[in-house]
Amino acid sequence: MAAEKQSSMAETESYPPIDPTNFDLIVVGTGLPESIIAAAASTSGKTVLHLDPNPFYGSHYSSLSLQDLTSLLQSNSENPKPNLPQSDDTTTLDINPRPIYSDVEIASYDGSVEEHSRKFNLDLAGPRVLFCADLSVDLLLKSTANQYVEFKNIDASYVGDANGNLTNVPDSKSAVFKDKTLKYSEKNQLNSFFKLVQGHLEAVKSVGLDVAVDDGKIISEEDLESPFVVFLDKMKLPPKIKSIILYAIAMVDHDQDTGESCKNILKTKDGIDRLALYHSSVGRFPNALGALIYPFYGQGELPQAFCRRAAVKGCLYVLRMPVISLLMNKDSGNYKGVKLVSGQELTSNKLVMEPSLTIAKFPSESVQSVSNKLARGICIANTSLKPDISNCLVIYPPRSLYPDQATSIRVLQLGSNLAVCPSGMFVFYISVVCDNAIEGKKALHAAIDGLFTSNDQSDSEEMKPTLLWSALYIQDLIEGSVVGPVFTMPTPDGNLNYNDLLDETAKVFKKMYPEEEFFPEISNTDSSDKLEDDSEAVLDS
Structure with a gap:
């Protein structure tokens, strides 16, 4: 005793x-x-x-x-x-x-990763970025907490598919015309849509909603309350452009083409706000090329x-x-x-x-x-998805990797220039909203299969990064x-x-x-x- x-x-x-x-x-x-x-x-x-x-x-x-x-x-x-x-x-x-974490799967395919354990700074809640004009940046500045953290821009954003293709996300008028993956007609359609949105925002800001409605200068109240996907169809935007706007710029989670069965239908007014955030983020800082930044x-x-x-x-x-x-x-x-x-x-x-x-x-x-669950994945690979690109975001829209993929899958690639991993390695964060672990793990594995090759696969896939280590887990949304x-x-x-x-x-x-x-x-x-x-x-x- x-x-x-x-x-x-x-x-x-x-x-x-x-x-x-x-x-x-x-x-x-x-x-x-x-x-x-x-x-x-x-x-x-x-x-x-x-x-x-x-x-x-x-x-x-x-x-x-x-x-x-x-x-x-x-x-x-x-x-x-x-x-x-x-x-x-x-x-x-x-x-x-x-x-709050469950169904943890950790696998190592190369012992050199563990040898450099202390050289990694791995995010538990990745993928995350900051939009240059979003609330987090404004709060850092207002509180002066920005004195204690530095950022670097994300080099590029892509939309991916099951064939391994990565299409650039055009985030400005100049980027649209420089994009070699878009047809001339698609470039005109996308620029016309961006111009419409910009005109709407400027009219509301300068004269107020009521006056702008009377002058016919803005998107109608009926359209603003309608589903964003319906408005995009009304604008006669092709599926490729519509997918880029919905899932890679407005960052919608759930498949918007499923109609009333969709869990979270994005209204046009909210979609316009998300586009405004994206476009106002481009060029806010003189040394950031795009809309997104990430902390060292x-x-x-x-x-x-x-x-x-x-x-x-x-x-x-x-x-x-x-x-x-x-x-x-x-x-x-x-x-x-x-x-x-x-x-x-x-x-x-x-x-x-x-x-x-x-x-x-x-x-x-x-x-x-x-309220829901998140499937998260952290992967370490030996090369970048694209030559000369260290940090990039990849969006896999619903149904882009497999037929019953109900939600977007987001992947953030980061390199050693952000001090998150040793030189010669890259970190990939993957996340997807899901109802259960089986659904979430299926989405994670589909993304991994599309992104990486392993040491025992054929030379035909040597252009893909080689997967060295991975951790997959389910997080409760509380x-x-x-x-x-x-x-x-x-x-x-x-x-x-x-x-x-x-x-x-x-x-x-x-x-x-x-x-x-x-x-x-x-x-x-x-x-x-x-x-x-x-x-x-x-x-x-």
């Missing part, structure tokens, strides 16, 4: 005590939404404690070495639950980890940038610190604080948690629902939840960019602090000049 007591004391003494013990906000998990909340609250003058049971930043948005990624995907560890006393006026509710050292740099911003504003950070239970007031039943694995009790007015933590016996409305002062954030979604996640994060912050501005401007004078100057500094030259 004495030996057990000594062992328990040794465990708790290995964790340093935290001082102070009361905070306005405690945040558990350093994923991107949690890190943004911590930075925003710290900027607003709140006292914030940011905890993470992991020894690294980023949580489910992290970029890890090959070995660390493998260990994380394969592990299903639980937080230790030491038997610790609690105060008389407090009751506790256990906080338990839950796995991986997507895990983004949550770290906001953590650094929060630390500058006074946020306290403690890694390797599991939270084991919620503290509730015995009399009122209200949230009071958290208990750490060390046994220390901390109090706060509000609590934010990452999505892989659940609270036992918490109110039923707090249960987060699994929605966020709110119960009183306790907020649980959602998992990484299936989108290529962060817009939806950032929008949800901003809404959570406004619920928490309705009187506070979400990252106020740095100053009232010359703030626009400051943002313009910083815009040029976002990209690495």
Whole structure:
């Protein structure tokens, strides 16, 4: 009995005590939404404690070495639950980890990959990019977190098919006319459509929706509320052009030609907004050739940038610190604080948690629902898909790889010039929205078969990259939840960019602090000049 007591004391003494013990906000998990909340609250003058049971930043948005990624995907560890006393006026509710990854398949075809494990920075939530004009870039600039991360542009975007063909995605008028895969008539049709969309956006911006409707200068309200695919058919765009617009520019997930059976039909007004984002991203930065950029050292740099911003504003950070239970007031039943694995009790007015933590016996409305699943793949190969192209995006539209492919498959290729892998290797991220693991794995394997060859295949496929290593897994898509002062954030979604996640994060912050501005401007004078100057500094030259 004495030996057990000594062992328990040794465990708790290995964790340093935290001082102070009361905070306005405690945040558990350093994923991107949690890190943004911590930075925003710290900027607003709140006292914030940011905890993470992991020894690294980023949580489910992290970029890890090959070995660390493998260990994380394969592990299903639980937080230790030491038997610790609690105060008389407090009751506790256990906080338990839950796995959000399943059906993990890891395969190595070349031992040299493991030899360079520490030279990889592999995204757990890939593929991800930032549009030069999207919310994430605007937020980096507004919060000044851009000071802690640098970007490089994605060289090209392609639409792929089952025959291994990769067609350029024309993202501007000049790119359309330079494209050798489009017929002259297709170029005219695509440019005419882009001109129509641009005219619509300019008319609405300059004179307002009502006036523009009266003048007949914009797309009608009836068309704006109709499915985007119907509007594209009305414009008499050929299937090839329509597919590029829907799946490679508007980035739609589900097959839009299935009519009412489609899970998520994109309306024309939303399709126009997505085209506007894409085209406004082209040329925003002088040293970015296209619409898309990616951070050096991986997507895990983004949550770290906001953590650094929060630390500058006074946020306290403690890694390797599991939270084991919620503290509730015995009399009122209200949230009071958290208990750490060390046994220390901390109090706060509000609590934010990452999505892989659940609270036992918490109110039923707090249960987060699994809305869908994502099939994700990370592949390492020896060459690029295209000569002289290090970083590119490939979209496989629905039914492009096999007849019952219901959703788009996205592939992001990254090279060593982004410091995510050793020289002479390339990393490929693959993702697809799915209903179950069987459907998701079928899509991943179809993409892999189309992209790569293996060492035992014939010389006829020697132009394809050779697959050296792969990790395939299924991720649950979990929605966020709110119960009183306790907020649980959602998992990484299936989108290529962060817009939806950032929008949800901003809404959570406004619920928490309705009187506070979400990252106020740095100053009232010359703030626009400051943002313009910083815009040029976002990209690495």
